[in-house]
Amino acid sequence: MTRTANINGTGLFYVMGPSGSGKDSLLRALHDRLGPDDRVVVAHRYITRDADANEASVPLSAGEFARRAELGCLALHWRSHGLHYGIGLEIEQWMARGLKVIVNGSREYLPHAVARYPALCAVHVRVKPEVLAARLRQRGRESEDAIARRLARATEAFAVPAQCRLVEIDNSGALADSAEAFARLVGVAPASA
Numbered sequence: 001m002t003r004t005a006n007i008n009g010t011g012l013f014y015v016m017g018p019s020g021s022g023k024d025s026l027l028r029a030l031h032d033r034l035g036p037d038d039r040v041v042v043a044h045r046y047i048t049r050d051a052d053a054n055e056a057s058v059p060l061s062a063g064e065f066a067r068r069a070e071l072g073c074l075a076l077h078w079r080s081h082g083l084h085y086g087i088g089l090e091i092e093q094w095m096a097r098g099l100k101v102i103v104n105g106s107r108e109y110l111p112h113a114v115a116r117y118p119a120l121c122a123v124h125v126r127v128k129p130e131v132l133a134a135r136l137r138q139r140g141r142e143s144e145d146a147i148a149r150r151l152a153r154a155t156e157a158f159a160v161p162a163q164c165r166l167v168e169i170d171n172s173g174a175l176a177d178s179a180e181a182f183a184r185l186v187g188v189a190p191a192s193a
Contacts, residue, residue, distance in 0.1 A: 011095050012117050013102045013186055016110060017125030018154035019081075020135040022171040022178070023104055026125060027056060029179035030102070030188065038188050040100045046074070046086040056104070060084075076116065078109040100186055107158040114161045121165045123185065128172040129154070 017023050031042045044056040048065050051057040060068070065084045069077050077086035091101045105113055110122055127135070132154055136147045160166050167185055171178040180190065 011098070011100045012091070012120040013100065013123055014105045014110065014113050014117075014120045015102060015123045015125060016105045016107045017171075018107075018127070018132060019150055020132050020139065021125045021127045021154075022135070022175065023125050024056070025175055026169070026171060026178055026182055027102065027104060029175055030182055030186070031056070033179070033183060033188060035189070039098060040102065040186055040188060041094050043087055043091050043094075043101055043103045045104055046077075046084075046088065048084040076103070076105065076109065076113055078106050078112070080106055080108065102186065110164070111159050111161050114164045118163060121167060121185075122160065123182070124166060124168050125171050125178075126168055127170070131172045 015023050015027065027042050030040075034040055042056055044058050046060050046065060046068070047057045048060055048062050051059045062084065065077075065086065068074055069084075069086065073089055074086040075089045075091050077084065079085075085106065087103045087105075091103065094101050107124070114120060114122075129151060133147065133151055136142065136150055142150070169178050169181050169185075183190070
């Protein structure tokens with residue numbers, strides 16, 4: 001029997017936060033604890049750079065990304081830091097089957113995502129500035145100037161539509177603690193002791 005659901009966003013969790021806040025680690029920790037009966041899917045992102053081994057991403061050339069966007073293959077897509085990011089239209093099939101879908105989004109794109117999926121739950125992953133600075137440096141992807149810009153941007157306010165449910169998760173401490181809070185939010189059973 002196939003479960004059906006309205007694909008207006010019910011069951012969609014839109015994870016966002018500054019670069020270095022640990023979104024990919026949080027998503028990986030949740031994915032690792034999913035059991036065969038958990039009706040939760042962590043969607044991959046399409047991105048116009050090589051995928052990092054720590055993220056659920058599929059690399060595409062800029063041309064292929066534009067082609068897929070034009071063909072309507074992307075449910076959500078945005079540009080940030082000179083790159084294109086997208087979430088495939090397949091998430092709508094998953095939600096229609098009654099699955100909970102988790103996507104790695106962008107704070108700036110949130111109003112567009114809510115316009116398409118009004119019932120989504122926005123999950124803002126935040127982290128203390130000193131922890132964020134250390135994580136950005138440890139990644140080794142950017143110069144000190146770029147890190148300084150990212151740190152400044154991390155504290156900027158972002159638009160949250162009035163009807164949007166927003167949940168904050170502090171990922172400054174142990175990943176196990178924030179992963180547990182996230183798992184509870186999406187309805188995944190607690191980790192076994």
